[in-house]
Amino acid sequence: GGGSELHIGGIFPIAGEGGWQGGQACMPAAHLALEDVNARADLLPGYRLTLHSNDSECEPGLGASVMYNLLYNEPTKLMLLAGCSTVCTTVAEAAKMWNLVVLCYGASSPALSDRQRFPTLFRTHPSATVHNPTRIKLMKKFGWSRVAILQQAEEVFISTVEDLEQRCNEAGIEIVTRQSFLSDPTDAVRNLRRQDSRVIVGLFYVVAARRVLCELYKQNLYGKQYTWFFIGWYEDNWFEVVIEKENIECTVDQMRMAAEGHITTEALMWNQNKRERTISGMTSEDFRLRLNDVLRQEGYDIDNQRYPEGYQEAPLAYDAVWSVALAFNKTMDRLHKYGKSLKDFNYNNKEIADDIYSAINSTQFLGVSGIVAFSSQGDRIALTQIEQVINGTYVVLGYYDTQADNLTWFDREVWRGGKVPQDRTIIRRVL
Numbered sequence: 444g445g446g447s448e449l450h451i452g453g454i455f456p457i458a459g460e461g462g463w464q465g466g467q468a469c470m471p472a473a474h475l476a477l478e479d480v481n482a483r484a485d486l487l488p489g490y491r492l493t494l495h496s497n498d499s500e501c502e503p504g505l506g507a508s509v510m511y512n513l514l515y516n517e518p519t520k521l522m523l524l525a526g527c528s529t530v531c532t533t534v535a536e537a538a539k540m541w542n543l544v545v546l547c548y549g550a551s552s553p554a555l556s557d558r559q560r561f562p563t564l565f566r567t568h569p570s571a572t573v574h575n576p577t578r579i580k581l582m583k584k585f586g587w588s589r590v591a592i593l594q595q596a597e598e599v600f601i602s603t604v605e606d607l608e609q610r611c612n613e614a615g616i617e618i619v620t621r622q623s624f625l626s627d628p629t630d631a632v633r634n635l636r637r638q639d640s641r642v643i644v645g646l647f648y649v650v651a652a653r654r655v656l657c658e659l660y661k662q663n664l665y666g667k668q669y670t671w672f673f674i675g676w677y678e679d680n681w682f683e684v685v686i687e688k689e690n691i692e693c694t695v696d697q698m699r700m701a702a703e704g705h706i707t708t709e710a711l712m713w714n715q716n717k718r719e720r721t722i723s724g725m726t727s728e729d730f731r732l733r734l735n736d737v738l739r740q741e742g743y744d745i746d747n748q749r750y751p752e753g754y755q756e757a758p759l760a761y762d763a764v765w766s767v768a769l770a771f772n773k774t775m776d777r778l779h780k781y782g783k784s785l786k787d788f789n790y791n792n793k794e795i796a797d798d799i800y801s802a803i804n805s806t807q808f809l810g811v812s813g814i815v816a817f818s819s820q821g822d823r824i825a826l827t828q829i830e831q832v833i834n835g836t837y838v839v840l841g842y843y844d845t846q847a848d849n850l851t852w853f854d855r856e857v858w859r860g861g862k863v864p865q866d867r868t869i870i871r872r873v874l
C-alpha cells in the first residue's frame with residue numbers, strides 16, 4: 444500500500460424502492476476487500492487501490508449520472524464496478540466509449556451476455572440462465588420429458604425462458620405450454636390445468652410467487668401429482684410471510700400446503716467448503732463473521748436476522764474487488780516490460796485498456812464466493828444448489844457443476860405419492 448493511487452469507480456444501489464438495493468451489503472463488502480488487497484504488500488506494490496462511489500438507487504438514469512460524475516471529475520478511473528441489471532446495462536453500454544471494463548457484482552439479466560452490446564462487461568454475479576442446465580439435468584434424472592412454464596412478464600424471465608426453451612429442444616424435452624402473466628396469475632394457472640401440466644417451471648419475483656402459490660391452492664394444482672420448480676433466492680420463509688398490502692387470500696396453512704414439496708434452483712454465492720481458505724486467507728465463514736461485525740456497526744440487527752439487502756450477494760462484491768486487484772497486478776507486470784505503467788492510462792488509451800481487458804478475462808482464483816472465472820461473454824461461471832421443501836423447510840438435495848456436468852446428489856428428495864410424480868396423465872388401456 445501507500446505510494447501512488449489506482450482509482451476505480453463504484454456504482455451501488457443503496458436507497459430507493461425499485462429493483463434491488465443490494466449495495467447496502469455489497470458496498471461494505473467491497474470496502475472490506477479494498478482493506479485486504481491494500482494490506483497485501485505483494486499485490487499492488489507501491490500502489491493503493493482507491494474506490495470512488497455513489498448511489499444509483501438501482502435507477503439506470505441516476506446510475507448514468509453517477510458514471511458521468513465519476514468520469515468527468517479527476518482522478519482518472521481505471522475500471523467501474525456496478526450492481527443491478529438495469530444500471531449495468533446502461534453503464535456497460537456506455538463504458539466502451541471510455542475504454543473502461545465494467546465489473547458487475549449484482550446483475551442477473553441474461554441480456555447482459557452479449558459481447559456486441561457490452562464488449563467490456565464482466566460480472567461476478569451469474570446470469571439467471573445458470574439455473575437452466577440444472578433444471579434440464581433434474582428433468583432427465585427423474586424422466587420428465589414433458590414440462591410447462593409459468594412466468595411473470597419481466598425482461599429477466601422472458602430471456603431466461605428463451606434460453607430454457609432452447610435447452611429443452613436440445614434435450615428432447617417437450618414444452619407443453621408457456622403461460623405468462625403481468626401480476627394476476629389466475630388465467631395462466633387455469634391454462635396450465637387445461638394442458639394437463641404436471642411438471643412446471645415457475646419464474647417470477649417473490650411477491651408474484653405468493654400470488655401464484657395461493658392460486659395453485661385455489662385451483663388445486665399442487666400435491667403429489669405435481670412438480671413445481673421455483674427460484675431459490677427468495678427468503679427461506681417467503682411462503683409463510685403475510686404482507687397486508689399484497690391481499691393474499693390464502694391462509695398461511697394453505698400456502699404451506701401448496702408449497703410443500705416444491706423444488707428450487709439457485710446459484711451458489713458463498714463458497715460451500717467452510718474450512719477452505721480462499722485467496723484472501725479467509726474461509727467464507729470467516730468472511731461472514733467479519734461482514735456481520737461491519738453491518739452491526741452500521742446498525743443492522745444481524746443477531747435477529749435483520750440483514751441489509753444484498754447480503755446474499757456480498758461475496759460477489761468482495762470477490763469483484765479482488766478480481767480488479769489481481770487484474771491490475773497482471774497488467775502492471777506486462778506494462779512494466781514496455782516501460783509503461785497503469786498511471787499512463789487515460790480514457791483514450793485503447794492499448795492499456797486491452798491489457799486490462801485481457802487480464803480480467805483470464806481471471807481464475809478461489810474467492811469467498813467460490814472459484815471466480817468468466818465465460819467468453821464475461822458471465823460468472825457458478826455452481827447451482829438444488830433444494831426441496833420437506834415438512835415446510837428447505838432441504839439441500841444436491842449441487843450441480845454445469846461445466847463438468849457433475850451432479851452431487853444426497854438422495855434426500857421426498858415424493859408424497861411415494862414415487863416420482865409423472866409428467867403426464869397415464870391412460871391405462873384395459874385390454
Ligand SMILES: CC1(C)CO[C@@H](CC(=O)O)CN1
Nearest residue numbers: 463527528549550551552676
Ligand atoms: C439473485 C438476485 C436477487 C437476482 O437479481 C440481482 C439484481 C439484478 O439482476 O438486478 C441480484 N441477485
